[in-house]
Amino acid sequence: MSRVVVVGAGLAGLAAALRCAKQGHEVVLLERGTTLGGALGTVATDGFTWDAGPDRTLLPAVVRDLFRKTGRPLERELDLVPLEAHREHRFPDGTAVRLEAGRAAAIRAVETLSPGLGRAWAAHVGSYASTWEALRPTFEHPVPDAGPGEEAARLLRSRASLARSLRRALPDPRLRAVAAHPFVADGHDPREVPAWAGLVTYLEQTFGTWTLPGGLALLGEHLAARLPLRGVDVRTGVRVTDLRVEPGRRAVRGVVTDAGDVDADVVLLATDPRTLPVGAALLPGLRRTLPALPPRVVHLGLEGSETLDAETVLHPVHEGRRGRPGDPLLVVRPGGTAPAGRTAWTVHVRGTLLEDVPTALARHGLDVRDRVVATLDRSPTELVSAWHGTPLGVRWAGPRTLAQRAEVRTGVDGLHVVGAHAAALPGLPFAGLTAAVAAELVGKA
Numbered sequence: 001m002s003r004v005v006v007v008g009a010g011l012a013g014l015a016a017a018l019r020c021a022k023q024g025h026e027v028v029l030l031e032r033g034t035t036l037g038g039a040l041g042t043v044a045t046d047g048f049t050w051d052a053g054p055d056r057t058l059l060p061a062v063v064r065d066l067f068r069k070t071g072r073p074l075e076r077e078l079d080l081v082p083l084e085a086h087r088e089h090r091f092p093d094g095t096a097v098r099l100e101a102g103r104a105a106a107i108r109a110v111e112t113l114s115p116g117l118g119r120a121w122a123a124h125v126g127s128y129a130s131t132w133e134a135l136r137p138t139f140e141h142p143v144p145d146a147g148p149g150e151e152a153a154r155l156l157r158s159r160a161s162l163a164r165s166l167r168r169a170l171p172d173p174r175l176r177a178v179a180a181h182p183f184v185a186d187g188h189d190p191r192e193v194p195a196w197a198g199l200v201t202y203l204e205q206t207f208g209t210w211t212l213p214g215g216l217a218l219l220g221e222h223l224a225a226r227l228p229l230r231g232v233d234v235r236t237g238v239r240v241t242d243l244r245v246e247p248g249r250r251a252v253r254g255v256v257t258d259a260g261d262v263d264a265d266v267v268l269l270a271t272d273p274r275t276l277p278v279g280a281a282l283l284p285g286l287r288r289t290l291p292a293l294p295p296r297v298v299h300l301g302l303e304g305s306e307t308l309d310a311e312t313v314l315h316p317v318h319e320g321r322r323g324r325p326g327d328p329l330l331v332v333r334p335g336g337t338a339p340a341g342r343t344a345w346t347v348h349v350r351g352t353l354l355e356d357v358p359t360a361l362a363r364h365g366l367d368v369r370d371r372v373v374a375t376l377d378r379s380p381t382e383l384v385s386a387w388h389g390t391p392l393g394v395r396w397a398g399p400r401t402l403a404q405r406a407e408v409r410t411g412v413d414g415l416h417v418v419g420a421h422a423a424a425l426p427g428l429p430f431a432g433l434t435a436a437v438a439a440e441l442v443g444k445a
């Protein structure tokens with residue numbers, strides 16, 4: 001049995017702690033905040049409650065596997081449901097495309113933009129099936145010492161960017177914006193994102209987008225409720241300030257916290273390793289990476305029950321040109337709980353908005369100006385401060401980012417990085433998979 005210290009109790013930290021405890025280890029979970037779940041949580045005001053960060057997930061199998069392997073199956077606790085539409089994209093020329101789950105529906109929807117585009121979309125998304133099959137083992141299991149398989153290595157070495165592959169595959173700029181959206185929404189420039197990462201669109205279409213009625217934050221709450229059942233020693237309000245590494249720097253011995261040192265045989269860092277002095281020194285490539293910052297997040301409480309039936313992406317007029325103030329990307333997520341006769345929305349703003357959010361929405365044809373009864377407006381700085389870091393991990397700055405960022409395996413005995421900062425693809429499932437990989441490396445007690 002090893003003593004495992006997990007730093008950070010976001011989805012990845014919770015998953016890593018539960019998996020290691022189930023494998024028979026003594027686990028201590030240290031969280032700087034007063035609550036568990038990290039970005040997976042809620043904010044509330046005036047009778048409204050919204051998911052503060054994630055409100056949906058791809059690859060539901062990741063969550064199912066986590067629940068099954070750490071206690072009762074998901075279905076016994078929570079009702080994960082598929083969304084009918086991943087999102088609706090609205091363009092400044094008045095056209096729109098509603099991306100529904102499934103290949104046939106997607107083709108039909110895209111075809112409405114212009115005849116022939118449906119086929120191009122299907123071919124583009126379908127081309128990622130083999131990419132997913134080749135790379136999947138590298139997301140789900142530790143990469144063997146000999147390296148990933150030949151095809152995976154070829155893909156990961158490629159210098160092709162997502163922007164370039166989209167220009168080749170999709171003749172219409174609107175469709176390119178749809179395909180690049182998951183990355184643009186997370187603050188990346190598609191010219192800096194590797195082409196293979198576009199497989200996210202394939203995952204969306206093939207496995208769907210899922211949510212929890214009542215809010216995705218329930219996922220964090222249910223995982224947190226499992227910690228005492230698995231015997232995890234949870235300490236909140238404890239900030240880890242550094243790692244203790246044996247002289248020679250090849251083995252971890254514990255962590256330094258603002259409440260004293262904690263010994264460990266294994267440390268699973270479910271936070272940004274850049275923030276710890278030794279962490280950054282052990283992984284020198286990190287110094288050349290930048291964090292991907294959250295958008296401005298504006299939660300709205302609206303009078304009346306009229307709402308949107310899908311996440312709605314309002315594309316800026318001057319998409320693709322940098323620094324055009326007044327033309328940010330707006331993503332409207334309907335959802336959250338509201339008092340009777342009222343509705344909850346969350347708006348993500350990417351770019352500089354020179355007017356208030358309801359006015360900007362009205363300019364895009366979503367006029368709720370006279371319905372707003374509650375607003376909770378959180379800047380990226382406030383969010384990073386509330387979450388003690390960015391849950392979006394590392395910003396892509398070209399193919400070299402892959403080698404510079406942290407991986408689960410660090411080269412230091414007993415030290416693994418998990419979560420958004422070690423995940424090569426965005427979102428909860430990939431953060432969750434890093435925890436599964438780390439648990440496999442730690443092994444059974």
Ligand SMILES: Cc1cc2nc3c(=O)[nH]c(=O)nc-3n(C[C@H](O)[C@H](O)[C@H](O)COP(=O)(O)OP(=O)(O)OC[C@H]3O[C@@H](n4cnc5c(N)ncnc54)[C@H](O)[C@@H]3O)c2cc1C
Nearest residue numbers: 008010011012032038039054055056240391419420427428
């Ligand atoms: C606005 C927004 C919306 C999003 N929507 C979605 C979505 O719909 N679907 C999706 O899949 N993904 C979404 N994401 C991404 C998702 O939030 C992340 O993939 C996920 O939360 C990452 O989990 P994590 O455990 O790695 O990090 P976090 O959730 O950031 O958790 C890190 C934890 O570590 C703690 N911590 C930090 N430093 C220390 C320290 N020194 N000592 C101790 N503890 C520390 C923090 O307090 C925090 O609890 C969204 C992100 C944002 C910003």
